[in-house]
Amino acid sequence: xxxxxxxxxxxxxxxxxxxxxxxxxxxxxxxxxxxxxxxxxxxxxxxxxxxxxxxxxxxxxxxxxxxxxxxxxxxxxxxxxxxxxxxxxxxxxxxxxxxxxxxxxxxxxxxxxxxxxxxxxxxxxxxxxxxxxxxxxxxxxxxxxxxxxxxxxxxxxxxxxxxxxxxxxxxxxxxxxxxxxxxxxxxxxxxxxxxxxxxxxxxxxxxxxxxxxxxxxxxxxxxxxxxxxxxxxxxxxxxxxxxxxxxxxxxxxxxxxxxxxxxxxxxxxxxxxxxxxxxxxxxxxxxxxxxxxxxxxxxxxxxxxxxxxxxxxxxxxxxxxxxxxxxxxxxxxxxxxxxxxxxxxxxxxxxxxxxxxxxxxxxxxxxx
Numbered sequence: 244x245x246x247x248x249x250x251x252x253x254x255x256x257x258x259x260x261x262x263x264x265x266x267x268x269x270x271x272x273x274x275x276x277x278x279x280x281x282x283x284x285x286x287x288x289x290x291x292x293x294x295x296x297x298x299x300x301x302x303x304x305x306x307x308x309x310x311x312x313x314x315x316x317x318x319x320x321x322x323x324x325x326x327x328x329x330x331x332x333x334x335x336x337x338x339x340x341x342x343x344x345x346x347x348x349x350x351x352x353x354x355x356x357x358x359x360x361x362x363x364x365x366x367x368x369x370x371x372x373x374x375x376x377x378x379x380x381x382x383x384x385x386x387x388x389x390x391x392x393x394x395x396x397x398x399x400x401x402x403x404x405x406x407x408x409x410x411x412x413x414x415x416x417x418x419x420x421x422x423x424x425x426x427x428x429x430x431x432x433x434x435x436x437x438x439x440x441x442x443x444x445x446x447x448x449x450x451x452x453x454x455x456x457x458x459x460x461x462x463x464x465x466x467x468x469x470x471x472x473x474x475x476x477x478x479x480x481x482x483x484x485x486x487x488x489x490x491x492x493x494x495x496x497x498x499x500x501x502x503x504x505x506x507x508x509x510x511x512x513x514x515x516x517x518x519x520x521x522x523x524x525x526x527x528x529x530x531x532x533x534x535x536x537x538x539x540x541x542x543x544x545x546x547x548x549x550x551x552x553x554x555x556x557x558x559x560x561x562x563x564x565x566x567x568x569x570x571x572x573x574x575x576x577x578x579x580x581x582x583x584x585x586x587x588x589x590x591x592x593x594x595x596x597x598x599x600x601x602x603x604x605x606x607x608x609x610x611x
Contacts, residue, residue, distance in 0.1 A: 483536035
């Protein structure tokens with residue numbers, strides 16, 4: 244575990260037990276002060292005998308791509324069939340591809356790009372992988388700032404207001420906020436969101452004062468600030484996939500049967516029911532939906548985003564900009580097929596080429 248954080252040959256760690264164990268100091272050691280016993284020699288032989296990659300390479304590829312997955316993720320952004328198509332598209336583009344997990348932090352430096360295909364969160368290992376990869380010069384989707392910005396619903400809402408992008412009426416609620424102030428502004432039903440909610444988790448609907456108080460108590464157990472939002476009834480949400488500030492797919496995600504959200508999570512479990520999907524080509528979607536998605540995603544960055552939009556009474560409202568958007572077989576790819584995966588891999592490839600070209604220019608000496 245320590246080596247994954249500090250990949251150096253010889254280190255000395257000083258631990259202090261003051262009610263709990265903590266690391267007090269980290270010191271590098273010169274090889275000459277380390278006893279070259281049988282354990283050291285056998286460990287060195289074992290380490291240098293490792294293959295660079297987890298699977299053997301049978302041909303040469305121009306770049307190496309790591310795809311971060313989590314087999315325990317209850318709602319991963321890509322299912323197994325979609326992941327296989329990403330690999331196929333990557334090889335076609337010139338990538339050698341490996342699936343990695345949270346245990347492979349120390350392997351990041353071996354790759355040219357990282358593609359995260361498990362649910363991201365600023366408070367877990369996915370963000371640490373993204374940060375390390377970016378710091379080591381890899382091309383990363385999702386990049387660390389996109390993870391931070393999209394996960395923070397407070398930042399998202401304030402940014403959209405600053406750029407005059409229409410959203411449902413929203414107020415920030417603390418424990419000192421009166422219930423009547425919320426209901427006077429928003430009425431019932433009201434939607435309550437934890438600032439880091441995703442995939443319909445941490446999102447509730449209250450239909451009366453008792454439900455409002457109960458749901459707020461539940462949310463305040465994990466967050467000091469809650470978003471209370473105007474409820475906009477609709478049969479579906481628009482989802483626009485945006486990559487490098489270009490729309491690449493459009494879906495209508497329908498609400499789960501008998502439910503007001505796309506995902507209907509079963510209480511206390513990792514299982515859920517989900518509504519249907521209708522997939523469109525970008526040119527088939529309403530222009531106002533595409534324009535809103537592009538404006539909103541550009542505020543977040545130039546990565547890969549899924550922009551959720553509601554349409555009601557002829558108006559479109561931004562709901563969320565998600566990093567790590569879904570790409571599932573027979574859902575988002577229903578119209579484009581393999582071309583969707585190739586578009587995403589081509590974008591990764593171009594980002595690597597562009598970055599290397601910039602580094603080459605910066606390293607060239609000035610000539611008078």
